[in-house]
Amino acid sequence: xxxxxxxxQTDYYNQSQAALSAALExxxxxxxxxxxxxxxxQRMGDLNSSRRMYEKAAELAEDCxxxxxxxxxxxxxxxxxxxxxxxASEMLDIFPGNLKLLKLLSQVATKWGNYALAExxxxxxxxxxxxxxxxxxxxxxxxxxxxxxxxxxxxxDIYSRVDKVSKDCLLLRSRIQNEWNKNPxxxxx
Numbered sequence: 508x509x510x511x512x513x514x515x516q517t518d519y520y521n522q523s524q525a526a527l528s529a530a531l532e533x534x535x536x537x538x539x540x541x542x543x544x545x546x547x548x549q550r551m552g553d554l555n556s557s558r559r560m561y562e563k564a565a566e567l568a569e570d571c572x573x574x575x576x577x578x579x580x581x582x583x584x585x586x587x588x589x590x591x592x593x594x595a596s597e598m599l600d601i602f603p604g605n606l607k608l609l610k611l612l613s614q615v616a617t618k619w620g621n622y623a624l625a626e627x628x629x630x631x632x633x634x635x636x637x638x639x640x641x642x643x644x645x646x647x648x649x650x651x652x653x654x655x656x657x658x659x660x661x662x663x664d665i666y667s668r669v670d671k672v673s674k675d676c677l678l679l680r681s682r683i684q685n686e687w688n689k690n691p692x693x694x695x696x
Contacts, residue, residue, distance in 0.1 A: 523547055538568040542577065549581055557581050565594070572602055580611055588619035606635055613645060622649050640666065640673075647679050656687045 530540045545560030561578035568574050575598045582591035592615050599608045609632045616625035629646045650659035
């Protein structure tokens with residue numbers, strides 16, 4: 508229970524690893540044991556071992572949302588954006604509108620530089636959670652990366668009505684000013 512719910516407590520890692528390794532020896536085709544070991548390794552910062560465990564769990568449970576989400580997420584954390592995109596997209600086909608998948612796909616597409624796809628996923632997240640400031644700011648980042656400064660400033664103005672002293676908002680605003688001033692054509696628009 509601690510493994511899936513506690514992000515701060517770490518004193519149980521060694522005991523959990525020993526118990527899960529013993530369970531894996533008893534039942535090597537257990538989806539749950541592979542999934543929990545993947546979660547443990549991810550918490551320990553060992554993304555390679557985490558990936559191996561999640562990958563095996565995903566092989567054993569191809570249509571399981573939690574397992575495949577965890578696998579795609581660790582791939583994203585490792586910078587394997589294409590593979591993460593493929594897995595998460597397949598799961599989104601099975602579980603349309605799933606918010607966790609849409610959020611992950613938004614982040615993957617943004618990091619991968621596929622801004623049109625990122626904007627599509629971000630918009631779907633914001634339709635389900637209109638007050639989600641993290642994804643509103645992610646949309647602003649995408650607009651800045653696309654040099655669409657006018658829309659980006661408009662969204663930041665809307666955001667600043669809610670949170671006038673947000674560090675992220677102020678950093679994005681200064682980034683816009685910096686990049687916009689480098690482009691005389693966009694600055695004149």
